[in-house]
Amino acid sequence: MKKAEEMKERIIRSTIELIEQGSGDIGEITTRMIAEKTGIGISLIHYHFQTKERLVELCVQRIITGVIENFRPSVAAADSPLVRITAVARQVADFLAANPAISRISILGDLTQPALQDNTALTMAGFSAAWQGGKSSSGNPAALNVKTAVFALTALIQSAFLRKEQSRELFGYDMENKEERDRFIGWMAERLFRSDVHES
Incomplete structure (x- = not known):
C-alpha cells in the first residue's frame, strides 16, 4: 500500500x-x-x-456496510416469506432508530450518490434473501415483482426514518415508538408482499 x-x-x-x-x-x-x-x-x-x-x-458508510454484512436476522427458514421479511424489516427499522446519526448520514449519502453496492442496495439484498428463505429466485416469474416490492419497502422505511419527527402528523404512526413502528412495517409488508402477487 x-x-x-x-x-x-x-x-x-x-x-x-x-x-x-x-x-x-x-x-x-x-x-x-x-x-x-x-x-x-x-x-x-x-x-x-x-x-x-x-x-x-x-x-x-463503512460502519453501516460492516453492520449489514454481519447482520444475521432472527427469523426461521420455516416461517412464511411474509413473516420473514416483516421480521427483518422491523430489525432494520430498530437499527435505524437506535443509531439515528450514522443512519441518517448513510441514507442521505446513498440518496445523493447511489451505487449498485451501496448500503441501500445491500439492505435490499438482505430483504430479498429473507423473502426467498435462502432459495434461488432465478426462473421465478414473480422475482421482478419481489424486487420492486423490496425496493419500495426499503425506500419507505428510509423515508419514514428521515421524517420520524413528523411521522405521526404525516401518516399516523410515531416512528420513534417501537410498537407503532412495528405496526407500520407490518402494514407496509402486508400490502407490498401479498401472496397472490409473489407466489414462490
Whole structure:
C-alpha cells in the first residue's frame, strides 16, 4: 500500500474509533480530535478528504456496510416469506432508530450518490434473501415483482426514518415508538408482499 493510502486508512480508522466511542454522535467530533487521535496535523486531513463531513460520511458508510454484512436476522427458514421479511424489516427499522446519526448520514449519502453496492442496495439484498428463505429466485416469474416490492419497502422505511419527527402528523404512526413502528412495517409488508402477487 502506498504511503498516502496508508495515511488515509489511519485517518479513517481513527475517525471510526471516535464515532464508535461517541455512540454515533458525530456532532461532537472535531477535525482537531481526529488529527490528535491519528497523530497528524489537521492539514493532512484536509489534504486527503477536503472536509470533515466528507471524511465522516465515508466512515459512516463503512460502519453501516460492516453492520449489514454481519447482520444475521432472527427469523426461521420455516416461517412464511411474509413473516420473514416483516421480521427483518422491523430489525432494520430498530437499527435505524437506535443509531439515528450514522443512519441518517448513510441514507442521505446513498440518496445523493447511489451505487449498485451501496448500503441501500445491500439492505435490499438482505430483504430479498429473507423473502426467498435462502432459495434461488432465478426462473421465478414473480422475482421482478419481489424486487420492486423490496425496493419500495426499503425506500419507505428510509423515508419514514428521515421524517420520524413528523411521522405521526404525516401518516399516523410515531416512528420513534417501537410498537407503532412495528405496526407500520407490518402494514407496509402486508400490502407490498401479498401472496397472490409473489407466489414462490
